Amino acid sequence: MIPRDFIDELLARVDLVDVVGKRLKLKKSGANYFACCPFHGEKTPSFSVSPARQFYHCFGCGAHGTAITFLMEYEGLGFVDAVEALAAEAGLKVPRAQGAISAAEAAQQKSERQLLLELHAKAADFYRRSLERSPKARAYLEQRGILPATAERFGLGYAPSEWQALAAIFPHYSEPLLEKAGLVIAQPDSGKRYDRFRDRLIFPIHDRQGKIIAFGGRSLDGGEPKYLNSPETPLFEKGRTLYGLALARDGIREAGFALVTEGYIDVIMLAQHGLTNAVAALGTATTAEHVRTLLALTDQIVFCFDGDAAGRRAAWRALENSLEALKDDSRLRFVFLPPEHDPDSFVRAHGADAFRALITDEAKPLTTYLFDELTRDEDLHTAEGRARLAHLAKPLIGQIRAPMLRLQLEKELASRTGIAAETLHEWIPPAETASPSSRPAARRPRLAARRAPLPLAALLLRLLITHPLLASRLSVGLLPLEDPEPEWRACAAIIDAIDVGTLDAHATPAVLVEHFRASEHEEVLARHAASLLEETLPWEDPEATLADILHTLRRRRLEREIEALIALSRQRKLTPEETVHLGELLREKNRLTSVGTSGAIPMPQPP
Template sequence: MAFPPQFLDEIRNRVSLSELIGRRTKLVRKGREYTGLCPFHNEKTPSFTVNEEKGFYHCFGCGAHGDQVEFIKQTEGVEFREAIERLADMAGMPMPVETPKERQRQKQAATLHDVIEMAASWFAAQLSGQSAKHARDYLERRQVSPAATAEFRLGFAPNSRTALKEALQARGVSEDLMLQAGLIIKPDDGRPTYDRFRERLMFPIVDRQGRVIAFGGRALGDAPAKYLNSPDTVLFHKGHVLYNMPAARKAAYDAGAVIVAEGYMDVIALSEAGFTHSVAPLGTAVTEDQLQILWKMAPEPIMCLDGDTAGWRAALRAAERALPLLKPGYSLRFALMPEGVDPDDLIKSDGPAAMKGVLDQALPLSELLWQKEIENRHVSTPEQKAAFETALSELTSLIHDPTVKSYYQRYFKNRLWEWNREQGRNQAGSALVKSAHTRFDRFANQNSRFDKKTGFSHSLKRPESWGRGERLLVLTILNHPEILDNYFEHFAGLKLSSSNLDRLRRAIIEIASSESELDYPLLKHQLVTGGLSEEVAMLEKSADQSLDWFVSMEAATEDAIKGWMHLMARHKREELIAELKAAEENLGVEVTPANLERLKLAKQALQSAEGTETELDGFGIASGRNTEF
């Protein structure tokens, strides 16, 4: 059978050529290639090379040449189909079944490429039209050159419900094909289909061969989502693609590095400044498949993230995602921008040299993990130090490769020894370790006011009476995930006494961080498929519909936010009361400067929190009610 091109591409992406060949002959990395003795003929001097980036091996002695498929055929004496079966097994991929339906799907994919290409050309043409003046003005303000506009094939989607649909229909494209390509939306209530992208600056997304397979659109007017991507289709799976991937591959090979920025505009700005080896995930946390793509481009991709709390969260998500996949020679580095600045801003204000300076200071993954665990942590008592060491040990336990794991364990052991010695010398008796001279200090003052700002312990015991309040806080978010658009930090910093409830909270945070548009059906589906159906069911049964009406999906978002923020303020006050009590007990046991400072901070925080509950005037009116909280 003829295998789908996408299937063969995915196999080559998942099965590393150097690792495959390294099972047969020892390979040594030399610059950008691997060399070794040829597995196809006897030789004493290595003449065999493997080019991972270009995807082929070559022997200058016997002339053997090929890719993963050819290597399996030549070394194991099998035919093409069996070679594919063995590689698919290594990649953990099921073999495609040759059926009339599958043949139709392959034909459909080829047709969809044509449809998507038509749409890309149409969007590009609209950018020069009269209705796109504000889009051109936006590009001019962002200092995007005409050359970059053409290179990245930027376009414009007019503020019309059917402009693209009508243009493609005039070219003979059916609505069914447009739906399959993700270009139009079909309402469930039977209304006519309409364009997915309207009044947006359009960014074509291309596959490894440079073919347009999807779009990202930036809103130029009022819209619920600033950025909107195409849905997953036969051609497009956002977790398997990187923006600017084909153009960056060659540049990354030449530079020996690849830069991972957060968004489309950052990639364009970096490329115009000479950093053409730049890519971006498509509005999601970096996935395992994207990490494998990046490691084929360079052994230590640089995560270049915005200098704010969101950038720090993105760095931590990427770090945790990478840990199980680490292998000798392959890791990540992290370059966080100055506070409140993204790569585009820095390049425009200070030039490419400033950007290079930030990249040159990129921290290794090991250092970022150390900073993650030590920032704002209480580490003055033996128990707290033991907890710190345990946290580091739990991180290293996530690493699968035994060699990499052992080096991480050794690294953290040495860091702990040096840190303890320094603490004993300069900071005896201090209750709070401050990580001086690091690029992450600013985050200590940027955390949510419901999180670590006051330096309080992470293990507070809350009154049992707050069980109901905690459930309502999470259930409101489940039914009204739009609250996270403006209050993500509040929810992320929420401390819950129930481990199951907190597990649900953390899952919601992860989903919200990876989805550009989130509503109740999508959020619940993600939670249920993620193995949290029991927790969701128990949570939904816990609400008293008469007393807790504001958490329901029928309640207006305005009322849901008021009720939720009121509960958050009460929850925070109870937390601060518990912290004050703990500080008083500690001071009663041992009078130290650290315990005095803790008591002072606890009193100040509680005083500041008094009277911060949400104003409830008009509460319920938006939902058609007239009731007290």
């Protein structure tokens, strides 16, 4: 395990501009450097590198991070390999544990994630070797037209039909981690264990860095279910994972778009025919997180589904789930194959050129597909039909956060219904604020100073990211940690880390973000650190900003206590002590109100 203080030292020693500059052509503009983003196709540079904050951020696709993150994403490295490579560039040696340790002690030092990854890698190797020994599985691949080289590229395997075939490679078959990894199933009553995948063609499922995190299995004997996936585990979430993405990244960049299909074989057969930009959802509808992941690589997604009723239902769910993730420069298209085909059978029957032509000629833009579906059964020559269209479109357009795209859809709806666009704009409610876990790391409008204040939690977090020394002036007890906003908990984590000395109070934003890697705070810290490069800071005096935040936090806490006592007084008569305390709270609130804030920042008002 790499000591955290070494990672901090490494990031302090290297210059992100040099790291990126060795791989991209950077051009200085103002305080930062810019280049065309390596993670999505673009002609105008929007990839910004800040030498002051040692952080990069793409205003187009939302990619962001530190020197370590850049190497991981750009070169497809794991965390340890990225640290090793960066240390080698800096002339540093990564420290290792001193002295010999036993295998049991070494295992204890590994993180659970690493152990689970090792289990999956070992299982994948076993399944691959089993495929070589199974005439039945090889015959199935030949029947489906999957060449040996393709099977090897995608790491296909075979799970033998035995109940405990994996016991051959896992002597400690009762190891709880095997069940946690989803490789074995334990019966709750008897405790008997058996392999999850038996007599199935195995499809390894990879994360974005190419690590195996789950498996899919296709029945070879007609058994149900036809396809079986690993359960959700600490490594694997269906709603966040796309099959084939690790292998499709280069293909997506070269083609300029991502092709979303429905199945494993579709992705594999398209790749075998040279269409290497295809991915698939994993036994679930396409989610907003899937779309955000793809929009970080490209600005165009083509959904290709079967032309039958099931395929059309899947396409509509994909559209509904995509709306909240769209950006103004996003382009979504939808294409349907003839009812008798899926991508696998179509490309085998007609070839890659015919498939490309189908996408080029038949794919409908989102707006066209949306309104075609909404008007399929409506007569727009009648007032009722136009009203029905407006009623159906309202909640869909209301999900869109991209302002220009939303405006264009409102105008299209206005032209079809005869309702004034201004009326529709007022009638359709604004999109709800995304939950912290689903908020897209994409381009956001710059803050209008004094007009659009940040939420208090976000404001404080960004202040601590840029000026962590101010954390020593704060108490965790003052923060409303019961509030669902994750920014409050991230602020508390920074305060605690600086208080106990595990985080340097003079840490750069890059060091601070890396300090919380793999913690629950990693995503929110990285997102706000990236936003600091894109948005104009709403404060000029950090000390005054902190004073205003403290003032507002104290006032809000007083207001909550006052509201609680007033609510209690409606239920029963307050005790003399409670009455005195209420009076003290009211006086303190009046004092804080009369003092006011410094006006250094536009403070958000409580809801």
